[in-house]
Amino acid sequence: MHTLSATITLPLSVETAFRVITDLNTLLRLSPFFTLIKFKSSMGGPLRKGHRYTVTIEYYGNEAVKTHCIEVDAFEMNRSISYRIEEGALKNILYEIVPHEGGIQLTQTFLLQSGDEAVVKGSQSELQFWIKSTGEYLKLTEGKSFFTRLQRRFMDRVWLRLTLSERNIAIIMAKISILEIVLLLVVVLIWNLGMGR
Numbered sequence: 780m781h782t783l784s785a786t787i788t789l790p791l792s793v794e795t796a797f798r799v800i801t802d803l804n805t806l807l808r809l810s811p812f813f814t815l816i817k818f819k820s821s822m823g824g825p826l827r828k829g830h831r832y833t834v835t836i837e838y839y840g841n842e843a844v845k846t847h848c849i850e851v852d853a854f855e856m857n858r859s860i861s862y863r864i865e866e867g868a869l870k871n872i873l874y875e876i877v878p879h880e881g882g883i884q885l886t887q888t889f890l891l892q893s894g895d896e897a898v899v900k901g902s903q904s905e906l907q908f909w910i911k912s913t914g915e916y917l918k919l920t921e922g923k924s925f926f927t928r929l930q931r932r933f934m935d936r937v938w939l940r941l942t943l944s945e946r947n948i949a950i951i952m953a954k955i956s957i958l959e960i961v962l963l964l965v966v967v968l969i970w971n972l973g974m975g976r
Contacts (some may be wrong), residue, residue, distance in 0.1 A: 780870075781891040783903050790882040793863075797857045799917055800824050800874040803834075803849065808939040809912045812905045813838045817846075828854045837942070841859045865968035868893040868901065885914065 789796070807815045810937060817835035828853040837844045845866070852860035852871070859875040871890035876883050887910045891902050919931040 781899050782840055782880055782888060782892065783891060783899070783906050784886055784888040785906045785967075786884055786886040787883060787910055787914045788879055788884050789914055793857050793876050793878060793883055795921050796876050796883050796885055796917055799913070799920055800876070803832055803862065805916070805935075805939065806913065806947055807834060807836065809909065809916055810905070811839075811908045811912055813865065814942040814944075817888065826854065828852065839944075868898055875921070885910070885917070908975075 796933065804815070804818045807813075807818070813836045815834060816837050817833075819833045821831040822829075828851055832849045833846060834849060835844060835846045847867065848865040850865070851860060853859065853862040853873075857876065859873065860962050861871060861873040864960075868891055869889055870892050871889040873886075873890070875886045875888070877886075878884075887906060889902055890900060893899060895900075910949045911927055916934065919927055919934060922928065923932070
């Protein structure tokens with residue numbers, strides 16, 4: 780068994796962070812390595828130990844689609860939550876929140892059952908990117924400005940609903956559009972300078 784951890788410090792409240800880390804649907808959508816295809820909770824009511832989910836995800840790159848059963852196996856209000864995964868090399872994902880200098884420290888830990896060094900190295904990379912993505916989302920969640928709330932709404936209703944491939948295409952199209960606008964402005968500027976002579 781390998782234990783991999785990553786920690787970030789964020790200027791936000793414990794309650795905000797806990798609300799997000801107990802929303803498994805959102806957490807899975809924040810992963811930069813797979814797309815959440817289907818999400819089903821087998822229990823209603825408030826979140827508690829033993830709460831179970833069935834999730835279908837598509838892994839980016841090899842496009843493999845797998846279904847996993849996930850269970851909340853530890854839960855401490857405003858402190859931590861642990862998700863146990865029945866299938867695959869990743870056996871557990873633990874989130875811990877510790878108050879820190881007017882904000883929090885958020886630690887995400889993977890318990891990995893694999894002796895393959897490539898799997899361990901890849902999982903460490905995934906962990907680093909995933910916690911960074913979660914941190915950026917948390918900043919939007921805590922923000923009160925109109926622009927921040929607009930960004931959060933866009934993330935929840937549009938961006939996190941896209942597959943990773945669709946997100947990459949959208950980023951490429953946005954970059955091309957920005958480049959086209961810059962080139963158009965340069966042409967207009969050159970035209971105006973040439974006509975001014």
